[in-house]
Amino acid sequence: MKKIIRVWDLPIRLFHWLLVACIIGSLVSIHLFDSAVELHAYFGYCILTLLVFRVIWGFVGSRHARFASFVPNRQSILNYLQDKSPRFLGHNPIGALSVFALLFVLCVQVVTGLFVDDEIAFQGPLAKYVPSAVVSFLSEIHEGNQVIIYTLITIHIAAIWYYKKFKGENLIKPMITGDKEIDPSEEARYLPSDLGHSSKDGALQRGLALLLLSLIAVAVGYFITR
Template sequence: MKKIIRVWDLPIRLFHWLLVLCIIGSLISANLGGNAIQWHAYFGYCILTLLIFRIVWGFIGSTHARFASFFPKPAIVIVYLRKSTPHYLGHNPLGAISVFALLLVLSVQACTGLFVDDEVAFQGPLAKYVSESTIALLSEIHESNQVLIYALIAIHISAIWYYNKFKGENLIKPMISGDKEIDPSQQVNDLSSDLGQPSQDGALQRGLALLILSVIAMAVGYFIAK
């Protein structure tokens, strides 16, 4: 009989899928142009809110959501690449690199977008506080950074396909249900420290996450409106 372990708490799962939807909406609205650029900004503000929440949750969230539990130390990455380590319930070392890289490039995109001014359809809420040369620089970074975002998304999707196809590990299902199934006969291949640390995902945990997200959303909204 397989053992069920809660790996991803509800706040992390909602963050993940809301971020996916916001990124898709942001890309579509950016390519449509015209009046849709305002929706591009709205999606950008939502992404910024979600990113701030993820950073906070990375320090106070459940076991496998915390950055300390999957920080990709070089030595661990090298050992993992040599295929001499057990399976990971949470992010493996390569997945951890992907997570941190995505958080970084998306943060750069969201922050630089606050300073963009196309002098036609959109002006970022912070553009009026900086010089034209600064606006030009940050706008260029905002435009160029899209390439990194596309590349990392492609790598992320390819990794999901690879693990499902060649390693028989479905990475999407646990991000929906929150649980991973562990075959007792295969436990020797799993990181023992992971097996004893299921993520907390009760009402208190979820309530705290909702409170934090609400405060962040109100702060971002006030900041932008001001």
């Protein structure tokens, strides 16, 4: 019988899929509808809210949600690439690099978006506080950074396909159910400390996440409307 271990708590799973939905909505609204700049901005504000939540949850969340549990170093990356490291319940070193890279470029995107001013249909809430030269510079970064985002998302999707096709590891299912199923024959390939500790995902954990997200959403809403 396979061993079932809770890896991803509900807050992380909801963050992941809400972020996916908001990114898709943001891309569709800006590329398919010329008059949907304001809708694009609201998706951006939602992404900002989610990113702030993720950063905080990276310090107070469950075991595998915390940044400290998957910050890679040079040796761990080399060991993983050389197939000398154990299997990971959470993010492996390469996956961790992908996570940090995506979080960084998305933060760049939402922050620069706050300063965008197209002088026609939209002005970011911070654009009026800086010189026009700064607005122009940050607007260029906002536009150019899209290419990096597309690239990282493509790599992310390709990695999911690769792990499923060549390593027989389904990375999507645990992000839906929260659980990883470990075959008894493969238990030796994991760290005993990982197998012995499921991520906390109870009512208290979820309540804290809901409170935190609500406070962030209110703060962002106040910030963009004041």
